[in-house]
Amino acid sequence: MESTTHSKDYFIWGIDFATYGPVPLPTLLEWIADERVFADTWVYSRAENVWRLAKDATELREQFKNPIPPDSSAPATSGGIKPGSLRRIKILADMNDLQLAHLAQYLEPLKVLQWAQVCKQGDVGDGMYLVLAGELRARLMVNGQETILATFEAGEFFGDMALFDHGPRAADVLANADSLLFKMSVPNFERLLRDAPALATPFLQASARTLSARMRADNKRLARLAQQFTSTGHNL
Numbered sequence: 001m002e003s004t005t006h007s008k009d010y011f012i013w014g015i016d017f018a019t020y021g022p023v024p025l026p027t028l029l030e031w032i033a034d035e036r037v038f039a040d041t042w043v044y045s046r047a048e049n050v051w052r053l054a055k056d057a058t059e060l061r062e063q064f065k066n067p068i069p070p071d072s073s074a075p076a077t078s079g080g081i082k083p084g085s086l087r088r089i090k091i092l093a094d095m096n097d098l099q100l101a102h103l104a105q106y107l108e109p110l111k112v113l114q115w116a117q118v119c120k121q122g123d124v125g126d127g128m129y130l131v132l133a134g135e136l137r138a139r140l141m142v143n144g145q146e147t148i149l150a151t152f153e154a155g156e157f158f159g160d161m162a163l164f165d166h167g168p169r170a171a172d173v174l175a176n177a178d179s180l181l182f183k184m185s186v187p188n189f190e191r192l193l194r195d196a197p198a199l200a201t202p203f204l205q206a207s208a209r210t211l212s213a214r215m216r217a218d219n220k221r222l223a224r225l226a227q228q229f230t231s232t233g234h235n236l
Contacts, residue, residue, distance in 0.1 A: 134179025
């Protein structure tokens with residue numbers, strides 16, 4: 001039989017589509033205060049054996065009706081977004097409020113309407129984009145036909161290579177829905193490296209981990225394609 005203590009634990013469905021927990025109620029309340037859990041985050045209660053939005057859970061509802069005032073040491077960004085909200089971005093999830101408030105000084109908030117183009121293939125890359133809300137797609141147009149290369153949802157980023165090589169955009173990026181982005185421009189990135197190396201280090205490390213995971217996934221996909229190609233009797 002499950003213990004009474006364990007039955008009061010919770011699981012959280014993260015923006016990276018992973019489940020976190022079990023955690024007790026006091027820890028869950030701390031995560032809400034730290035803006036690691038939001039009103040629209042899915043939470044599972046062991047006691048009730050049910051998933052529901054955090055704002056709909058009886059024991060959590062008051063946390064969203066009367067939100068804790070923001071810490072004066074971590075002011076809102078220039079776009080009116082509290083630094084803690086930046087934890088929705090996967091590569092920023094482990095930063096504390098002061099780090100996020102400092103990083104926000106190097107980010108430019110952008111509201112993008114559905115169907116609007118953010119990047120155009122061939123244009124000089126001038127920065128990377130962090131997706132706080134919404135959805136976008138990267139595409140190539142070949143003989144008038146659209147080929148979708150990737151879809152970017154809340155918590156993800158794109159355009160990062162522009163920070164390092166300033167090269168042309170490899171694809172168009174358009175908004176599938178109204179979206180909220182934060183742009184790290186090349187000049188701001190260079191200023192971050194120069195003025196705040198201690199902050200730039202965890203940002204770069206987290207970005208590198210995500211890029212490595214993408215490269216591994218691409219390598220596996222290419223290996224499968226090569227295997228399929230050779231199995232049909234063709235030689236590469």
